[in-house]
Amino acid sequence: MKKLFIVLLAAFAFAVVNPTKSEAKVMYDGAEVVKGQTGKMTFKKDIKVYKKNSDGTFESLVVKRNNFFKTYDIEKYDNKIFYQMGQYRVQATDLVVFKEVPIKIRSSFYNDPIYININRDNGMGSYGYYFFRNQLTFIDNGQVDHCFSDGDEGTDCDRYLSTDFKITERIEREYGTRYEITKNAEGKGVPLKESKTEKIMEKGSIVFAKGLEINGYLYVGLEGNDAPNIWLPVNVLKPVGNK
Numbered sequence: 001m002k003k004l005f006i007v008l009l010a011a012f013a014f015a016v017v018n019p020t021k022s023e024a025k026v027m028y029d030g031a032e033v034v035k036g037q038t039g040k041m042t043f044k045k046d047i048k049v050y051k052k053n054s055d056g057t058f059e060s061l062v063v064k065r066n067n068f069f070k071t072y073d074i075e076k077y078d079n080k081i082f083y084q085m086g087q088y089r090v091q092a093t094d095l096v097v098f099k100e101v102p103i104k105i106r107s108s109f110y111n112d113p114i115y116i117n118i119n120r121d122n123g124m125g126s127y128g129y130y131f132f133r134n135q136l137t138f139i140d141n142g143q144v145d146h147c148f149s150d151g152d153e154g155t156d157c158d159r160y161l162s163t164d165f166k167i168t169e170r171i172e173r174e175y176g177t178r179y180e181i182t183k184n185a186e187g188k189g190v191p192l193k194e195s196k197t198e199k200i201m202e203k204g205s206i207v208f209a210k211g212l213e214i215n216g217y218l219y220v221g222l223e224g225n226d227a228p229n230i231w232l233p234v235n236v237l238k239p240v241g242n243k
Contacts, residue, residue, distance in 0.1 A: 026105060026108065026109070028101055028102070028105055029099065031068065033101050033105060033106075034070065035109040035110075036072050036073075036109075037070050037071065037072060037101055037106070038071050038072060038073070038074055038083075038100065038101060038106065038163065039071050039083075039098055039099050039100040039101050039163075040068050040069060040070055040071060040098075040099055040101075041068070041069055041071050041083060041085065041090070041096055041097060041098045041099070042065070042066055042067060042068050042069070042097050043063055043064075043065050043066075043067075043095055043096060043097070044065060044094075044095045044096075044097065045065045045095060046062060046063070046064050046065055047062070047063055047065075047095055048060050048061070048062050048063075049061050049063055049085065049088040049089075049090050050088065050089070051087045051088045051089065052089075061088060069085050069086075070085070070086075071083040071084065071085050071090075071098065072084045072085075072086075073118075073166065074118060074163055074166070075118065075194060076118060076119040076120060076121055076122075076163075076164070077119075077120040077121060078120075078121070079121055080092070083096070083098060100142060100162065100163055102142070102162070103138055103142075103144065103162035103165065103167075104138055106167050107133070107167060109167075110167060110168070110169050111169065112133075112169060112170040113133055113167050113168070113169065113170065114130050114131070114132060114133075114167070114168055114169070114170045114214055114215075115130060115131045115132075115133075115136060115144075115165040115166070115167055116128060116129070116130045116165060116166045116167075116168065116190075116191065116192060116214070116215060117129050117130070117131075117160070117164055117165060118164060118165065118166045118192065119160070119161070119164040122160065122161075122164060126190070127190065127192075127195065128188075128189065128190025128191065128192045128195050129190070130190075130191070130214060131146060131165075132170070138162070142161060142162050142163075143159055143160065143161060143162065144159070144160045144161070144162050144164070144165065145157045145158070145159055145160075146158045146159075146160065166192075166215070168214055168215040170212070170214065171212070171213040171214070172211060172212065172213075173209045173211055173212065173213050173218060174209060174211075174242075175209060175210060175211045176208055176209065176242050177208060177209045177239055177241075177242055178206055178207070178208045178209075178223075178239070178240050178241050178242060179206070179207050179208070179209065179218070179220065179237040179238060179239055179240060180204065180205070180206055180237070180238045180240045181201050181202065181203055181204065181205045181206075181207065181232070181236055181237060181238075182203060182236050182237070182238050183203045183236055184200060184201065184202055184203050185200070185201045185232055185233055185236040186199075186200060186201075186233075187199040187200070187201050187230035187231065187232055188217065188230060188231040188232075189230065189231070190231065191214040191215045191216075191217035191219075191231045192215065192217075193216075198230055199230055201230075201232060205222075206223050206240070207220035207221060207222055207223065207232065207237075208220060208221050208223060210229060213234060214231075216233060216234055216235070217231040217232060217233055217234065218231065218232055218233075218234050218237060219231055220232050220237075
């Protein structure tokens with residue numbers, strides 16, 4: 001028993017002197033920031049928010065004024081803005097106070113970030129178009145520039161709000177790997193779930209990877225026809241070998 005006690009004591013001492021390394025918390029504006037968070041919001045008065053269930057019904061939740069909530073995905077269309085607050089979706093109104101987490105902090109959670117344009121209204125570039133980090137310049141006032149050569153006229157820049165971008169990890173997949181579709185799936189023109197479905201892909205169809213996975217979607221080519229390349233959800237694909 002004495003020997004066991006000494007062993008346990010030694011193990012405890014080792015743990016104190018050499019604690020398990022953990023990821024440092026990322027803090028902003030007095031609160032912890034998590035991966036995928038775009039900002040935080042509070043409300044000027046008690047308000048009811050809603051979520052839509054898979055069966056089409058809705059559930060509501062009453063949130064109290066001056067309580068802060070983390071916000072995640074943002075949608076912008078028809079001159080409206082919607083924030084995702086957990087499972088609840090909230091439209092921006094005069095009662096909503098949103099404070100963005102700076103894009104440099106949001107980017108720090110990713111090894112190789114990609115920035116997807118989620119604003120359908122800004123008129124610059126296509127909805128769903130994505131940029132690599134070296135293609136963008138972050139400006140301290142919450143704006144982002146994408147600059148490009150304009151032929152003989154020099155350099156031109158498009159300016160975005162930093163909240164126009166959803167950030168995700170860039171993942172390289174081996175080009176030519178063949179996949180079987182495990183259930184009927186919506187093929188997208190851009191790697192965003194909310195975007196237009198370009199083609200319904202049937203279960204059992206075979207596609208091949210074109211190298212890039214973004215936001216849970218793999219860019220694939222279709223075998224045996226001249227159909228355009230599309231983005232498919234990774235969770236419906238099963239690898240079956242190389243092309």
